[in-house]
Amino acid sequence: MYNVHPVAPKRLPELLKRMPKAELHIHIEGSLEPELIFKLSKKNNIPIPYESVESLRAAYAFNNLQSFLDIYYAGASVLINEDDFYEMAYAYFLKAAEDHVLHAELFFDPQTHTERGVPMEAVIKGLNRACNEAKDKLGITSCLILCFLRHLSEEDAFKTLDEALPFKQFWVGVGLDSSEVGHPPEKFAKVFAKCKELGFRLVAHAGEEGPPAYIWSALDVLGVERVDHGVQSIKDPELVKRLSSERIPLTVCPLSNLKLKVFSSLSEHNIAKLLAQGLCVTINSDDPAYFGGYIYENFIKTFEALGLGAREAYAFAHNSFEASFMSVAEKEKCFHALKVCFESFVENDA
């Protein structure tokens, strides 16, 4: 392992900003800022029950996952045309570029749109256009992960899969999101088995609010390669052992956990404990427009609250590339860029 040189505390914000990183847990609909919601609401003539950008933002006070999801689905209702999906995703990539994200894996929720009559093609092609432009103009690589809404039936998930298969060259994997408690991973065993057979990568949200049993089920019934959130794993030492020994990544989202009251303060967040126990944990933004910040804000606020430094910064960034769906060669390039960045901080310090 690379020997990480300490960085003076006053330079930590700059290091966290500038270090190359991957984002692996971002719901692209959760990057829809209130300003864009209002713009699209007017353009598409879709009313939203808020007077102004400020009053909408003021409604972003959540008690739990469900209270957030209610507003998140209302916000997404203004997305109608391919261009809307493009505009939303490209706005995210501009923010990601500022935070030195080299690679992003974007979740999207097609059922939120197709059930309103939006064609699957508009969703996927709009997002794909933004991904291509991010590569050409910003140098950010990316891929799309189609999420099934777990509050809906497995039959609905199969229907969604069928509708998305004509565009299968544009997305690489499937995930599972929305209301967790009461909708365990095994509810989707058959559709995940089908997706595996078709060669898609598999991930699932588990252990955000739900118990460790949901994480076991995501691993052993669905066969996921990566667990989204997974912070409840700490309650089950056998599970922590398994995640550590197999280096199964957890894509953790500290500001999301704070806003949805999974932890009562960031200083109580368990991400540093999970890292110290040898888990491949990463830092991500989840739904940045709703939770108070993009990936850099997640890094800086977590580091300040938990008193973390350069060693942990390197580990999180390294883990983000390791846990990504990039090829080995692409990962090697990112690991190299990470070392170059850390070495520039050592030289500047001397």
Ligand code: HPA
């Ligand atoms: N959890 C579950 N579903 C979601 C989330 C989340 O944090 N964000 C968007 N859909």
Ligand code: ZN
């Ligand atoms: Zn999420």
